[in-house]
Amino acid sequence: MIAAKNLTKRFGNQLVFQDVNFKINQGDFLSLIGPNGSGKTTLVKILMGLEPKTSGELNFDHKQTIGYVPQFRNIDNDYPLSIEAFIRLNLKFTLSPTKRHENDQLIQEILEKTGLTDLKDRPLGLASGGEKQKAYLAQALLNDPKILILDESTASLDVEVKMQLMDLVAELNKKYQLTVIFITHDYELTKKYTTKALFFQNKTLREVPISRISEKMFEMEG
Numbered sequence: 177m178i179a180a181k182n183l184t185k186r187f188g189n190q191l192v193f194q195d196v197n198f199k200i201n202q203g204d205f206l207s208l209i210g211p212n213g214s215g216k217t218t219l220v221k222i223l224m225g226l227e228p229k230t231s232g233e234l235n236f237d238h239k240q241t242i243g244y245v246p247q248f249r250n251i252d253n254d255y256p257l258s259i260e261a262f263i264r265l266n267l268k269f270t271l272s273p274t275k276r277h278e279n280d281q282l283i284q285e286i287l288e289k290t291g292l293t294d295l296k297d298r299p300l301g302l303a304s305g306g307e308k309q310k311a312y313l314a315q316a317l318l319n320d321p322k323i324l325i326l327d328e329s330t331a332s333l334d335v336e337v338k339m340q341l342m343d344l345v346a347e348l349n350k351k352y353q354l355t356v357i358f359i360t361h362d363y364e365l366t367k368k369y370t371t372k373a374l375f376f377q378n379k380t381l382r383e384v385p386i387s388r389i390s391e392k393m394f395e396m397e398g
């Protein structure tokens with residue numbers, strides 16, 4: 177479980193959010209929604225230990241690995257790694273033959289889980305947007321995360337491919353009780369896939385049940 181109590185973040189004089197309270201349970205499929213600049217990415221960075229909080233409490237088991245799937249990586253057509261080699265970048269280096277064998281098995285499992293087995297030798301630079309996203313997801317899954325953060329991961333994909341990726345994430349969420357935190361500006365995906373939302377607005381945040389999510393919440397500018 178992740179629990180925040182009176183969590184506050186400022187950058188210098190700028191208040192991003194103040195006295196925020198929420199709970200995230202293991203197995204939740206949660207969306208972080210709210211206008212541009214309202215603090216979604218900042219909260220995720222605090223969770224990942226990349227940004228300090230200003231005050232308040234954030235309690236969770238720091239031994240739990242967090243997997244992060246970014247929105248966009250600048251990958252050229254001539255990027256020199258295959259999909260499999262790219263996923264392997266997240267493996268911890270080892271000289272032990274036993275460990276290497278285990279790693280090989282792990283890679284095959286992850287390729288299988290993400291539907292990339294037949295595509296493993298394709299150069300990542302030539303993969304489609306959806307295949308690239310699956311490769312980022314596969315890489316994030318490598319260290320057996322208990323929490324998966326999707327940072328607008330579907331933003332640049334067409335609708336059908338978006339749904340495929342989200343179906344896959346939903347399957348992992350159900351099968352392995354993986355907690356999913358989905359940062360998004362997409363009303364339809366929020367409604368279809370997530371079970372509750374944390375809605376950032378006016379420098380605070382509230383938990384909104386999915387039945388109470390409205391399109392209006394996605395229209396506002398920061």
Ligand SMILES: Nc1ncnc2c1ncn2[C@@H]1O[C@H](COP(=O)(O)OP(=O)(O)OP(=O)(O)O)[C@@H](O)[C@H]1O
Pocket residue numbers: 187192210211212213214215216217218219
């Ligand atoms: N390192 C930083 N230094 C100073 N200000 C920052 C820093 N990072 C973010 N901010 C500011 O904090 C506020 C929240 O930014 P954040 O990226 O968390 O918003 P967001 O909700 O993720 O926005 P978007 O939907 O546009 O991605 C913004 O005003 C942003 O400019």
